[in-house]
Amino acid sequence: xxLETSTRKLHEIIxxxxxEEQVLLEWFKGLIVKLPKEGxxxxxxxxxxxxxx
Numbered sequence: 677x678x679l680e681t682s683t684r685k686l687h688e689i690i691x692x693x694x695x696e697e698q699v700l701l702e703w704f705k706g707l708i709v710k711l712p713k714e715g716x717x718x719x720x721x722x723x724x725x726x727x728x729x
Contacts, residue, residue: 703729
């Protein structure tokens with residue numbers, strides 16, 4: 677999707693949350709993915725995690 681479509685859809689979701697004062701249950705679950713940084717990948721500090729919702 678293009679930026680305008682994505683922005684509009686995100687705005688609709690945020691507006692719904694604001695009006696209903698509830699967060700989507702799916703947003704309480706996420707998948708943690710490890711991404712490598714540069715350097716020795718045997719060193720735990722050379723990895724970072726992100727959460728995919």
